[in-house]
Structure formats: structure tokens, C-alpha cells
Amino acid sequence: MGKNNAKISNAVIKRLPRYRRYLIELKKKGVEKISSKEFSSLIGYTASQIRQDLNNFGGFGQQGYGYSVDGLYKEISAILGLDKEYRMVIVGAGNLGQAIAKYTHFHKQGFKVCAAFDINPNLIGKDLDGIEILDYENIVEYVEEEEIDIGIICVNRDNAQEVADKLSFAGVKGIWNFAPTDIEVPTHVALEVVHLSDSLHSLAYHMNDIQKKEVAQDKHREEENLRD
């Protein structure tokens, strides 16, 4: 599987989950094969981009036939490592941590939340739809004994690095950071970040940008009308 995974750019990796989502939709509709051109009109990347992306992993397409939807789905799933199960813990059982604990969508995809951790005595011992909130003091033992793969950080900015250090020390292979700050992890730990505030700020920028352009257009139109 794959020719030379070491050189695949992050941009390609980021597109793979999206390919996979569209393949799931195609499978649901009973579509068995698809050309890069058909795939292009669906997903919005150019056909040549699609061929180039998938070539990174050895191709899969057959000349004159296109891609097997199920075959490609399985290959991309394997490349992403989605043919396995992952055991996760959440650190920080506030609103966001609780929402992620209860978000069953991940569980269906093989990502199981085993427990949540907090330092707040009012939260410790509580149950979130079957997921217990445990004392953060015991997290290292728990991660080791339960062979946890992923730690999800939902604490506030100031505690995020300390939690990341502890999770890395305890042996997680990946950290999913929701805290609104940048953290550092050892090279043997993978890091993926969801910066909700940054995303909201980008949205604000684009809203204002659209409005500025509209104002400029209106002004231009008025000037044209005056000239007539």
C-alpha cells in the first residue's frame, strides 16, 4: 500500500478525509465506479488534482475504467488508519469536553472515548452518557493500563501544555488540542489542532471583506449613474 508515504504533503493528507466522505456518499447511492472527471465535478477539485493526489498512494485507478468506489474507500481508510480502533480520553470535562464525550459520531468511526478527566470535585464521578469523569490525578495510570491512543485536550489555555506533557509522558500516540493556545509535543506524538476562536475570527474577516467589496461596488454603481 502506497509508494513512498514519507514524502506526501500535509495538503494531500488534509484532502483524504474529504475524498473519503464523498466515497461514503457514493457507496450509499450504490455507485460502484467513478472517473476522476466525475469525481471532480462532485468534490470540486480538478480531475488532474484528484489523479495527482491519489497517485501519491500508488494510484488505484484503472485506465478506461476509473476508480472502484469501494476499493478507493477501503484504501483511503487504510491509509488514514481508519481500519483500526482508537481509544481516547478527554481532559477537561467542561462544556466542550462533555459535548465531545457525547458526540456519538466519532464512536461509529472507530474512535472510542473511554473516560473523561477533570480536577473539579463537582464533576469527578459524574457520568456522561456512559462515560465516567475521573480524577485527573490518576490519568497517567489510566492511560498506561487502558492503552489509550489519543488524548483530547479541552482544558483552558493556561493548563493545556501541562496536560499535553502528562499525556505524552503517559504514552498517548496522538493529541487532539481544542484549547485556544499552541502547545508543543514530543516528536513521537502526533498533534492535531482545532482552534475554534481562530476559525470564528476568519469568518468575521471574510464577512467584513465581502461587505467592503459590496460597499465599493455600490459606490462604483452610484458614480456610473451620476455620469449617465
Add this chain to the structure above:
Amino acid sequence: MGKNNAKISNAVIKRLPRYRRYLIELKKKGVEKISSKEFSSLIGYTASQIRQDLNNFGGFGQQGYGYSVDGLYKEISAILGLDKEYRMVIVGAGNLGQAIAKYTHFHKQGFKVCAAFDINPNLIGKDLDGIEILDYENIVEYVEEEEIDIGIICVNRDNAQEVADKLSFAGVKGIWNFAPTDIEVPTHVALEVVHLSDSLHSLAYHMNDIQKKEVAQDKHREEENLRD
């Protein structure tokens, strides 16, 4: 403010919220000015990248002085449109929608959740820390009357496009989509997407990639040892 905003690349825009976060930290520490070199060692971009990014907006830096932390903070905030207040509604008051409704972090930054909407009669009428869940049937009226700027989509995949259409029709200027699917919006509406599943799948990929490299290194080391 700004020279020619029309041409600024999305990559630069995406970095601005991050610059702003670091400037907030510097302000907290009482730092008043910073050179692009110092900023570089802090944020991890090269000094030339920083100068190039900030030049997009007209510079702000003074030769031999560096950047004024507070000045730069204010300028970036204004560029991002964070000197205003935004009124938001959440559509879909399930776990994720509820978490976002309760996430006070956004409110502090000028993004106010005014109401949540759902079709589930068991949820309608409930109160989420002061935010009422209303009947989705009335969303167009509400958005118009309450002058809502942003609609946050937290419904499932199958209903996301319909919700986006309704929000756009009602007059929101921006949509923040959390539904695990791609949606289309009119050109006068800004769209920002948070694909949690895609992010988790990227994490899985990177975890497996690190592991593959470790296995390859171990094998290499074993072969070296055999040769000795």
C-alpha cells in the same frame, strides 16, 4: 487601514488570529514593542514571513523600533473585524450545539449567541445557561427581526444544506458550519467550516505515519546490529 485587501491570500488571513493570540499574551506580560525577529522566535514563523504578512496590511512596523504590541493588536483586531459585536444563532441544539451555546469564550470576544433553534419538541423551550431553544419554524423571522449576523450549523449531515439555504435567505452574513458535510452558500455570505471528523482522521494518519517510521527505524537498527 490596509493597502489592497482584495489580494490578500487565505493563508495570510488564517495566520492573523494566531498573531493576535500571541499579541494578547505579550500585552498580558506588559511587553510594549517587539521586533519581527523576537516575534519569530515566539510564534515559529520566520521573521521575513512575519514582515511579509504584516506588509499586506500596510506594515505597522517602524524601522529600528519594531512593532508596537498594542498598536499591532488593535490593527489586526480591526482587520479581522473584531472591533464590532456579532449576533449569532445556533441551529441544531444537540450536544455540539449546546456546547457552543454554553462556550462563554466567544461571548468575551464579542460574538454573542442570541438563541438556539431545533425541530425537536423535547428541546424547544429549554434554556441553555440563558440561551433559549426556539422552534426552527420561526428562524427566518427571528434572524430578520434580531438582525442576526452569523448562523452556526450543528445539525446532521442530511439537513445542513437546507439550513444553510434558510439562514442565507433570512439574511445572515456568515455561516459557521460544523455539520460533517460540504455545503454551498451564496457569494454574499461568508462560510467557515470546522470538520471535526476530518481533523480526527488527519490525526489518525499522522499517528500511523509516525509509527511506520519508528518501525522502519527499528528494522534499520536491527540490520545494523546484525552487521556489526
